Amino acid sequence: MKQGLLAALFIARKDLRTEFRTKEALNASVSFALVVLMLFSFAFDLGRDEFYDISGGLLWLVYVFAGALIVNRSFIREVPNDCLDVLIASPMPAWALYLGKVIASFVLLLIVELVSLPVYGLFNNLQWMHAFWQLFGVMILATWGITVTGVAFSAVTVNVKLRELMLPVLHYPLLFPLLIGAMQVSTALIKGEASDIGQELRIVIVFDLIFTSLALYLIEFILVG
Amino acid sequence: MREKAIYILSILGALLMAWNMHTIFVVLAGEAAQGQIGKMLFIHVPAAITAYSFYAVAVICSIAFLFTKNFKYDSIAVSSIEVAQVFTLVNLVTGSLWGHIIWGIWWTWDLRLTSQFMCFMLYLGYLLMRPAIAEATQRATMSAILAIFAAADIPLVVMAIRLHNVRTQHPAPVLETGGVDATWWPPLLIGYIALMLIASALTMVRLRQETVTREIDSLRRELHAI
Amino acid sequence: MDAINQTYLFYGYSAAWIIVFGFILLLVRRGQRIDHELTRLKTLVEDKEK
Numbered sequence: 001m002k003q004g005l006l007a008a009l010f011i012a013r014k015d016l017r018t019e020f021r022t023k024e025a026l027n028a029s030v031s032f033a034l035v036v037l038m039l040f041s042f043a044f045d046l047g048r049d050e051f052y053d054i055s056g057g058l059l060w061l062v063y064v065f066a067g068a069l070i071v072n073r074s075f076i077r078e079v080p081n082d083c084l085d086v087l088i089a090s091p092m093p094a095w096a097l098y099l100g101k102v103i104a105s106f107v108l109l110l111i112v113e114l115v116s117l118p119v120y121g122l123f124n125n126l127q128w129m130h131a132f133w134q135l136f137g138v139m140i141l142a143t144w145g146i147t148v149t150g151v152a153f154s155a156v157t158v159n160v161k162l163r164e165l166m167l168p169v170l171h172y173p174l175l176f177p178l179l180i181g182a183m184q185v186s187t188a189l190i191k192g193e194a195s196d197i198g199q200e201l202r203i204v205i206v207f208d209l210i211f212t213s214l215a216l217y218l219i220e221f222i223l224v225g
Numbered sequence: 226m227r228e229k230a231i232y233i234l235s236i237l238g239a240l241l242m243a244w245n246m247h248t249i250f251v252v253l254a255g256e257a258a259q260g261q262i263g264k265m266l267f268i269h270v271p272a273a274i275t276a277y278s279f280y281a282v283a284v285i286c287s288i289a290f291l292f293t294k295n296f297k298y299d300s301i302a303v304s305s306i307e308v309a310q311v312f313t314l315v316n317l318v319t320g321s322l323w324g325h326i327i328w329g330i331w332w333t334w335d336l337r338l339t340s341q342f343m344c345f346m347l348y349l350g351y352l353l354m355r356p357a358i359a360e361a362t363q364r365a366t367m368s369a370i371l372a373i374f375a376a377a378d379i380p381l382v383v384m385a386i387r388l389h390n391v392r393t394q395h396p397a398p399v400l401e402t403g404g405v406d407a408t409w410w411p412p413l414l415i416g417y418i419a420l421m422l423i424a425s426a427l428t429m430v431r432l433r434q435e436t437v438t439r440e441i442d443s444l445r446r447e448l449h450a451i
Numbered sequence: 452m453d454a455i456n457q458t459y460l461f462y463g464y465s466a467a468w469i470i471v472f473g474f475i476l477l478l479v480r481r482g483q484r485i486d487h488e489l490t491r492l493k494t495l496v497e498d499k500e501k
Contacts, residue, residue, distance in 0.1 A: 149374070156367045161357040169353060170371065173346040174378050177385035184389070203385050214377055218370055221291050225365055247462075263454040265463045272467065311474045315467045320453050322463045327455060423471070430478050444492040451499045 001102050001208050004096040005108040011092075011100025015074070016107060017126055025073050026108060033066035033116040041123050041200030048125065055126055056187030062116060063139075064172070065147065067109045074101045075158050084158065088223050098151065098219040131189040138189065138204070142182035145208045149174055152215040155222045178207045228438045231429050238422030245415045259403050264339065266409070269416040272316040273341065279309035284376040287369035296439065299365035303355065304431035306348050313345045329339050340370060343382045347375035361442065368424050 019025055040058050044051070067145070078084035087097055121128045128135060153171050155165040181203035188197045249267050285307040290298035320338050325331050332338065351371045358364035 011274075036277055094344075152374075156370055157354075159358060159360070160354060160367070161359075163357075166350075166354055166357060170350040173343060173350060174374060176343055177378065177381035180385040180389055199388055203381065203388065206384075207381055210377055210381070211374075215373065218373065221366055224371055225362065261453055261460050264460055268464060268467045276453055306496060308474075311470060315470050318466045318470065319463045322459055322466065426475065427478065430482070434478070437458050437489055441488055441492060442487060444489070444496055446498065448492065448496055451496070 004093045005099075007092040007096040008099035008103065011087075011097055011101035012107075015077075015101060015104035018077075019104070019108060020080060025070050026111065029066045029108075029112045032069060033062050033112060034119060036065055037116065037120055037123055047178050051124055051126070053187065053190070055124070055128075055190045056185070057183040057188055059120055060142070060183045062120065063109070063113050063143070064179065066112050066116065066176065067143070067146050067150065068168055069110050070112065071105050071132050071147055071154055071171075072164060073154075074105050074151045075154040076163065083197045094220045094223045095216045097223070098155065098216065100169050101154075102144075102147050102151045105151055106143055109143050109147055110139065113143060126190065128190050129216070130192065134189050135186060136222055138182055138185050138201070139205045139206060141201070145178040145204065145211065146175060148208065148212050149216055152211075152219065152222065155219065177203055181207070227429060227433065231377050231426050231433075234422050234429070235426035238419050238426060241415060241419035241422065247410050247418055248412050248415075262323060263395065264279070264328045265319050267412055267416045269316055269319040269323060270413065271420045272312045272319065273337075274417055275420045276309040276312040276316060276341075276344070279305040279312070279424060279428070280348070280376070280420065283309065284372050288373040290365055290369045291373075294362075296361070296365060299368065300435035300439075301428075303352075304428045306351055306437060307431055308427045310345060310348055310352065311427075312420070312424060313341055313348075316341055317345065333392075334354065334386070336390065339386045340379065340383050344375075344379060347378060348372075361439070412413065 044054070044058075046054070064206070074138070076086065078087060088094065112134075117128065121124065150167075150171055153167055153174075157166050160166050181200040184200045185197045185204070188200075245267070249264055283302040286298040286302040286305065289295070290302065317338065320341070321331055324333060324338075351368060354371060355364055355368055358367060
């Protein structure tokens with residue numbers, strides 16, 4: 001168990017180091033997030049108060065679209081030169097490989113989100129700083145859900161034709177409950193009416209728990225067969 | 226043997242359905258509050274329950290496949306899911322038409338319709354992914370994983386929608402009947418049985434096609450080897 | 452009012468049966484296609500074995 005966790009951290013470090021050297025996915029993801037933010041600004045022409053009602057929803061739409069770019073790459077980057085086969089054949093347990101990639105994707109997506117948040121506030125004249133730490137908490141919980149399911153599907157679609165197309169089609173419907181919870185909590189936090197968001201938060205946490213345990217258990221079948 | 230079973234199931238199902246339709250349209254009076262349109266219930270609800278039953282079968286077979294690696298289970302899973310999708314579509318369309326009359330809207334994000342639609346979308350992904358994987362064992366494994374993930378998601382979707390409707394104070398039209406007239410229960414049950422028989426016949430036909438497809442694959446490999 | 456009700460009831464049931472029969476048609480067509488493919492491959496294999 002401890003060896004597995006160490007192996008997972010090793011994989012996470014490797015992925016993060018590779019990513020920070022080139023910053024390909026980060027740059028692409030942040031740029032995409034900014035473009036989507038800009039499009040949203042033009043798509044909606046709402047007054048300030050009305051915009052606050054949809055603020056959380058739009059924020060998470062941006063995060064999910066940008067997240068697809070990051071999460072997509074996690075297993076697919078290992079396909080050239082048979083790296084994936086080598087990793088699977090190594091003595092490291094499959095769940096450790098998976099966990100490592102989830103941690104790496106999680107950190108990367110969190111970075112993208114933290115960069116996009118101020119820009120989102122800027123473009124739409126939104127006050128979010130009063131609730132930053134609570135928002136950060138929600139971001140951590142929901143991003144974990146997105147990366148856990150996304151990396152699992154990335155592993156599933158490694159050998160699928162049209163995989164870039166398949167991953168969103170498979171992933172987004174699954175994220176539906178998580179996104180509803182995250183969107184509602186975020187909207188409530190930004191509006192400052194966060195008195196009773198306990199139940200929505202519970203959905204996010206339950207989603208995380210269920211899919212983390214399910215994915216950790218099933219990843220053996222996905223990777224090894 | 227299987228051919229005979231398919232014929233018997235489908236004929237029984239069709240006869241039962243015909244008799245049920247006669248009961249519904251000729252014998253029963255319209256419901257007090259909703260008028261004739263309430264009779265949409267007799268296809269709307271059994272279709273939903275049939276779909277759920279077949280999704281459940283598919284998920285159980287998917288789990289069985291992961292542990293036994295027997296392709297029979299994979300075939301049953303894909304056949305059940307295809308048939309369940311058809312009945313989910315029936316449920317969605319009839320629900321929408323019903324809602325149009327009762328509430329004046331074609332669609333609403335109420336608990337029933339939304340969770341059915343999510344079910345449809347999740348398993349549509351399953352059906353879209355299958356042709357995209359060339360190798361049979363991988364296809365079966367990944368499909369099984371997907372089916373299990375989708376099934377785990379459904380309760381969460383229900384929780385989320387219920388919360389959303391409460392939160393946004395949607396006067397969510399509840400397309401369900403709380404108090405159904407006592408005379409309506411028998412046709413409802415018979416409708417369910419009839420649809421289950423028809424669905425089982427369709428699944429068996431599809432299952433046979435899966436077996437033939439696997440035979441085709443092995444023949445192709447043999448041809449390639451010769 | 453009841454007339455509209457009945458019309459939509461008819462639409463509803465028609466839609467349901469059209470969907471089910473559409474699926475049956477799909478199955479039949481797919482069945483014919485794969486049966487044809489099966490016989491073709493079987494003859495090919497027999498020819499090659501001779």
